[in-house]
Amino acid sequence: NFKAVDMVGATSFSRDYILDNFIAMDYIVTGMFGDAMAWMEDWMTIRGPGGGVPQGYFNSTAAIIGGPASSGTAREDANDIRSEDLGWMLSHLAPCPTPRWIAHRSAIPKLFILNNSAGTPVFQPNASIVQSDPLSIMSQSNNGAEVYSTAGMLLGLPIFFTEKVPQLGTTGDISLVCPNQYGLAERQSFEVGMSEHFYFSTDKIAYRFKKRHDGRSLWRKPYIDASNVATPASGWTISPFILLA
DSSP states (O other): OOOOEEEEEEEEEEHHHHHHOSSOHHHHHHHHHHHHHHHHHHHHHHHOBOSSSOBOGGGOTTOEEEOSSTTSSSOSOTTOOOHHHHHHHHHTBOOOSSOEEEEOGGGHHHHHTOBOTTSOBOEEEOSSOOOSOOSOSSSSEETTEEOOOOOEEETTEEEEEOTTSOOTTSTTSEEEEOGGGEEEEEEEEEEEEEESSTTGGGTEEEEEEEEEEEEEESOSSOEEOSSOSSSGGGSOEEBSEEEEO
16 A cells, blocks of 8 residues: 655745746746656655655665675675676566666776676666766656666666765665566645745745655565475575665
8 A cells, every 4th residue: 555645845936036037937946846856756766764755665675685795695895896796686686677777876987897707898888978867767757758868788788877876885886676666656746836925024935846645666575486396485586676785
C-alpha cells in the first residue's frame, strides 16, 4: 500500500515587481518550482529514508549491497571500480527490460581507464558528457518531455551520472537498477496556489506549491532463484537494485 505524502514549497514576491515585469511572473515561478520539485522527487526516489516520505532504492529492504571481495560485503578497494565489481553487480541483477547504471561524476576517471581481464575497455562514453544535473534519472521524463540523456554505455548498458548519489569511495557511488521495479504513486499532481492576502501588509504575493505522492521498491526483499533445488534457501540472490559497497 502507498500512502500519499505532501511535498511542499513556498515563496513570495513583491507585488510591484510582479505587476511591473513584462514577463508573466507566475509562469516563471511555476517553472522554477516545477523543476525544483522534480529534482527533489528524484532524490527521494534514489535516497529517500521512508517513514513518512518516499523510500528510495538505497534504503529498500530488497537492495543487494556488497561487492566481490572474499567477505562478499564490499569491493577490494573502496576508492576504485574494477571490472570484477561490475561483473558481481550484473550477476545479481534481476531480469529487467531497462537496466541502467547510476554513478557519481567522481567515478568518471576510474571508468575511463577501466578494462576487463582481457584488456578491453568496458566504458564507452558519449562524445560530450553533460555536466548539468537534469531532473529525472529514474523515469527519464518530465511530463512526457525527455530531460535526461545517457552519458555513455558501460558493459552494454546505459550509464547516468548525477549528484544525487554519494561520491567515489562510498557505498552506492555506482549502482545498477531496474527502474520499472520502483513504484511511484501520484495522488495529486503539481498544484500551484497564490494569495494576495497572506503578506498583505508587506505588499507581497505568496506562492505555494504542492505535490502528493509516495514511492518505494515493488520488491520486499531479494529473490532467491531456483538454481539450488536441493536446498532452495541457499540459492543465488537477485534484486532490481544492486549497490556497490
